Amino acid sequence: MVIITDATEADLGQIFEIETESFDDPYPYSLLRAYLFLANKLYLVAKEGEKIIGYIIGIIQYGYRGHIVSIAVEPAYRKKGIGTKLLSEIEERFKLNGAKYSYLEVNINNLPAISFYRENGYLIMYMRRNYYGRGKHAFVMIKNLYYKFLD
Known part of the structure; x- marks a missing residue:
């Protein structure tokens, strides 16, 4: 059974492993640790x-917008609803803290992630040029936390 809970300092080693398995340019351990106190x-x-x-x-940010800094699921557990559970929980917490919408950046070439979002x-919404470095662009994707849009 999968449970979603607050991260602790004891979790950082496993979080860092998932980070390095998931991204070409992973966040350093020190930044993942700093977010424990910032988030x-x-x-x-x-x-x-x-x-x-x-x-x-x-x-x-600014009391009304939730920014998803990072999300990752261990490769062997992907496509099993884990990412959706994490996303849903953080969106609920954003709302409880007054956020009106949630947004994130995603590499324009990361088609599985774009599809997931x-x-x-x-x-x-738009593209941020060179967000991940020279020639590595990101899409900014947004979700209104109070209204659903019809396709």
Whole structure:
């Protein structure tokens, strides 16, 4: 059974492993640790027993917008609903903290992630050039947390 809970410092080793398995340019351990203090109840892990199989980090900006800083699921556990559970939980926490919408950046070439976010109600709003470095662009995707849009 998978549970979603607040991340702790003891979780950081497993979170860092998932981070390095998931991204070409992973966040350093020190930044993942710093977010434990910056994210204030918006740094969550998905656990199966004692094993961490995914995580998500969010922050609230300007009191009304939730920013998904990072989300990743261990490769062997992908496409099993773990990412959706993490995303749903953080969106609920965003709402409880007054956020009106949630947004994130995703590499324009990461088609599986773009599809995942679209399936979860996110819309591409615009492109940020060179977001991940020279020639590596990101889409900014946004989800209104109070209204559902029809396709």
